[in-house]
Amino acid sequence: MKNLFLILTVLAIGFTSCENQNKDLSNQFDKLQQENDSIYQMHSELKQHHAMLMEEHQMTSQQMQGVVLEDSTWLENIAKQEVVLKNHEAQIAQHEQLLKGHQDLKGSFANLTAEEMEAQISEMREDLDEIRKDHNSMENEHDEIKKDLEKIKENLAKQMSKNREGQTSS
Numbered sequence: 001m002k003n004l005f006l007i008l009t010v011l012a013i014g015f016t017s018c019e020n021q022n023k024d025l026s027n028q029f030d031k032l033q034q035e036n037d038s039i040y041q042m043h044s045e046l047k048q049h050h051a052m053l054m055e056e057h058q059m060t061s062q063q064m065q066g067v068v069l070e071d072s073t074w075l076e077n078i079a080k081q082e083v084v085l086k087n088h089e090a091q092i093a094q095h096e097q098l099l100k101g102h103q104d105l106k107g108s109f110a111n112l113t114a115e116e117m118e119a120q121i122s123e124m125r126e127d128l129d130e131i132r133k134d135h136n137s138m139e140n141e142h143d144e145i146k147k148d149l150e151k152i153k154e155n156l157a158k159q160m161s162k163n164r165e166g167q168t169s170s
Contacts, residue, residue: 025117029109032124036102039131043099046135047092053142053149054085060149063156070159074152081145088138095131102127 061078069075102124112120 021114022117025114025121026110028121029117029124032121032128033102033106035128036099036124039128039135040099040103042135043092043095043131046138047096049142050085050088050092050138053145054089056149057081057085057145060153060156063153067156067160069156071155074155077148077152081148084141084145088141091134091138095134098127098131 057078061082064074064078105120105124109117109120
């Protein structure tokens with residue numbers, strides 16, 4: 001009888017411990033889901049900003065076509081920007097897929113074992129940290145591209161103005 005009581009006590013403690021662990025893991029997951037939602041919102045804004053920058057890049061590139069440029073580095077800068085922007089586009093698509101995957105996990109998370117929950121939480125944490133880091137890097141690169149585009153457009157406008165003045169005085 002004493003052994004049966006001891007076994008039942010150990011089982012009850014183990015069950016309560018597992019229940020507490022699952023509750024703790026669920027709370028951690030809920031917090032990560034809130035963070036995921038917040039990052040998804042920032043991601044959407046970054047994606048929108050990226051699309052506008054791509055459009056500005058395309059317009060500037062088109063303006064440069066057919067113009068004899070005083071400075072050939074403008075074309076080099078445009079080409080480099082295009083590579084960076086295409087890389088960003090791929091990263092944005094990958095991030096979107098990860099963030100949506102995290103959202104999809106909501107429905108099945110409660111059915112996972114504690115070990116699977118811990119693995120999912122760890123993976124999500126790593127993904128979110130990586131996405132946050134990538135977003136910061138992309139934002140910085142977007143700022144640089146924006147500055148370069150403004151400088152190129154300003155110089156291009158000056159050159160075109162000079163060309164028009166040269167044509168009217170001849």
